[in-house]
Amino acid sequence: MTTTTAKDKTKRFTPEIRAEIDRWIAKYPPEWKQSAVMGALMILQDDNGGWLTTQLMDDIAAYLDMPAIAVYEVATFYSMYELKPVGKHKICVCTNVSCMTNKSDIIVEHLEKKLGIRFGQVTEDGRFSLKEVECLGACGGAPMMQIGKQYYENLTPEIVDAILEGLE
Amino acid sequence: MANEVCLRTLDLERPWLLEQYQSRGGYKMLKKILTEKMPPEAIIEEVKTSGLRGRGGAGFPTGLKWSFISRNAPGQKYVVCNSDEGEPGTFKDRDILRYNPHQLVEGMIIAGYAIGATRGYNYIRGEFWEPYERFEQALEEARSAGFLGEDLLGSGFDFELYTHLGAGAYICGEETALLESIEGKKGQPRYKPPFPAHFGLYGRPTIINNTESLASIPVIMEKGGVWFADIGVKNSGGSKLFSISGNINNPGVFEIPMGTPFSALLEMAGGVKDGRRIKAVIPGGSSAPVIPGEQMMALNMDYDAIAGAGSMLGSGAVIVLDDTNCMVKVLERMSYFYHEESCGQCTPCREGTGWLYRVVHRIETGQGRQEDLDLLNDVAGKISGKTICALGDAAAMPVQGMLRHFRDEFQYHIDHQRCMVGVG
Numbered sequence: 187m188t189t190t191t192a193k194d195k196t197k198r199f200t201p202e203i204r205a206e207i208d209r210w211i212a213k214y215p216p217e218w219k220q221s222a223v224m225g226a227l228m229i230l231q232d233d234n235g236g237w238l239t240t241q242l243m244d245d246i247a248a249y250l251d252m253p254a255i256a257v258y259e260v261a262t263f264y265s266m267y268e269l270k271p272v273g274k275h276k277i278c279v280c281t282n283v284s285c286m287t288n289k290s291d292i293i294v295e296h297l298e299k300k301l302g303i304r305f306g307q308v309t310e311d312g313r314f315s316l317k318e319v320e321c322l323g324a325c326g327g328a329p330m331m332q333i334g335k336q337y338y339e340n341l342t343p344e345i346v347d348a349i350l351e352g353l354e
Numbered sequence: 355m356a357n358e359v360c361l362r363t364l365d366l367e368r369p370w371l372l373e374q375y376q377s378r379g380g381y382k383m384l385k386k387i388l389t390e391k392m393p394p395e396a397i398i399e400e401v402k403t404s405g406l407r408g409r410g411g412a413g414f415p416t417g418l419k420w421s422f423i424s425r426n427a428p429g430q431k432y433v434v435c436n437s438d439e440g441e442p443g444t445f446k447d448r449d450i451l452r453y454n455p456h457q458l459v460e461g462m463i464i465a466g467y468a469i470g471a472t473r474g475y476n477y478i479r480g481e482f483w484e485p486y487e488r489f490e491q492a493l494e495e496a497r498s499a500g501f502l503g504e505d506l507l508g509s510g511f512d513f514e515l516y517t518h519l520g521a522g523a524y525i526c527g528e529e530t531a532l533l534e535s536i537e538g539k540k541g542q543p544r545y546k547p548p549f550p551a552h553f554g555l556y557g558r559p560t561i562i563n564n565t566e567s568l569a570s571i572p573v574i575m576e577k578g579g580v581w582f583a584d585i586g587v588k589n590s591g592g593s594k595l596f597s598i599s600g601n602i603n604n605p606g607v608f609e610i611p612m613g614t615p616f617s618a619l620l621e622m623a624g625g626v627k628d629g630r631r632i633k634a635v636i637p638g639g640s641s642a643p644v645i646p647g648e649q650m651m652a653l654n655m656d657y658d659a660i661a662g663a664g665s666m667l668g669s670g671a672v673i674v675l676d677d678t679n680c681m682v683k684v685l686e687r688m689s690y691f692y693h694e695e696s697c698g699q700c701t702p703c704r705e706g707t708g709w710l711y712r713v714v715h716r717i718e719t720g721q722g723r724q725e726d727l728d729l730l731n732d733v734a735g736k737i738s739g740k741t742i743c744a745l746g747d748a749a750a751m752p753v754q755g756m757l758r759h760f761r762d763e764f765q766y767h768i769d770h771q772r773c774m775v776g777v778g
Binding site: 260 | 443447600688
């Protein structure tokens with residue numbers, strides 16, 4: 187039995203976050219609030235500097251009236267959710283076949299050298315993290331990467347340098 | 355002819371805007387259908403006549419799929435669009451969403467009318483932020499213009515359409531995994547039957563079609579099923595979007611008639627980079643077995659021709675590989691992908707994809723054993739057809755295809771602990 191009251195549930199998030207989650211809830215049938223879990227996880231992840239804590243997942247569970255374990259299941263299943271801190275700029279590099287045959291390894295090597303980190307790591311100043319990702323559906327612009335919400339295509343080491351310099 | 359169906363607005367400036375779409379006849383068919391109260395059965399018949407087959411990869415006839423829904427059954431029904439484009443090599447639906455989102459909106463409303471559904475969801479992969487924003491903008495415009503909401507154009511027909519965003523999972527392109535995902539769960543495929551037409555989203559009758567399939571509907575209705583069918587060839591009606599990538603000069607998306615020679619498509623894409631020899635082609639996304647370059651040059655791009663060569667047209671994602679590619683390395687990367695993306699539900703796939711990856715990996719890194727090629731075929735055979743969904747087959751087929759056509763390269767790796775590409 188859950189002892190969470192309706193008041194507790196709404197107190198957990200700021201009014202802005204609640205409004206954003208409610209926008210997702212409104213898309214689904216009233217008895218299927220759980221459908222908003224993916225949207226809610228992404229909203230909270232963005233708000234928390236790019237990663238999810240257990241507390242945040244528990245709060246979502248309470249807000250959407252679903253068991254915490256069901257939220258963990260979703261958060262661990264999909265690759266875009268992060269359960270550990272990431273850099274302010276999460277650099278996702280595709281290495282699948284079309285990118286690989288267009289020398290994505292050179293892009294990866296360049297990023298690793300430039301940032302001094304490998305896939306799965308964060309720079310000491312917390313600005314960047316590197317992640318290897320599967321096909322992002324932009325093979326016509328191979329090699330490519332995603333930083334935040336933005337795609338960057340037809341990469342060369344020089345283009346990568348210019349992109350990183352342009353980031354805050 | 356090219357760009358006459360899903361990309362018909364591509365030459366316009368800011369083609370994604372409502373006014374641009376309407377300048378090419380957009381929403382004309384929806385208005386006609388609603389004001390004339392066209393019988394839904396007539397729409398389904400037209401789609402059947404068109405020969406349109408599921409453009410996501412499976413190639414199931416769209417009209418037939420729609421006819422499985424009991425239109426008059428009481429209660430909520432759903433139209434779901436699969437924009438979870440993730441099959442490696444495929445990048446066509448992204449362009450529909452970015453450049454012609456209204457045609458997808460119109461197609462989904464017409465689909466809803468045809469099957470008696472008043473609600474739709476478009477499942478867009480989470481990484482597609484720009485396409486998502488374009489589609490959302492289109493929804494807003496369509497709502498303001500009275501194409502979405504209640505009592506559309508005074509017809510008494512209601513239709514509401516929403517976007518659901520994924521969060522990174524190839525498996526959600528499988529239709530029942532996609533439904534699970536909309537329901538706020540892990541994307542693990544369901545047993546079939548029951549099929550979604552009977553037990554779909556939230557347990558209600560549902561049709562799920564690919565972005566390109568649904569975006570084709572307004573043009574099929576406008577110009578007629580016969581017109582569409584005649585663009586293509588027997589068993590492969592219409593034109594199709596081909597995403598061509600790899601070692602070529604001008605990669606991109608080309609909307610061309612089904613049955614177009616591969617050599618013509620290659621030429622449109624500027625030919626092989628640096629004038630190199632075409633070694634192999636993966637003709638339908640990475641799940642499709644590889645075809646040697648010279649054989650591919652003689653084939654046409656339609657379902658039967660590609661199937662006849664032992665592969666599949668799939669999503670129309672063509673990956674061109676030149677003679678600098680080591681096929682062991684290519685297969686290693688693909689096998690890693692399927693292992694990474696297996697949802698873990700069925701043992702043959704969960705364990706088998708790991709076996710495939712590890713064995714190909716050891717061959718690639720010079721640790722291969724003489725028995726490994728038979729082992730790979732054995733493991734692939736034990737995955738095929740023994741899983742709930744097609745991801746297992748999708749992992750097995752590239753292995754079987756590579757060993758069928760490039761066995762000598764794998765054998766060389768085992769015998770010499772190194773690659774034959776660049777050696778001779």
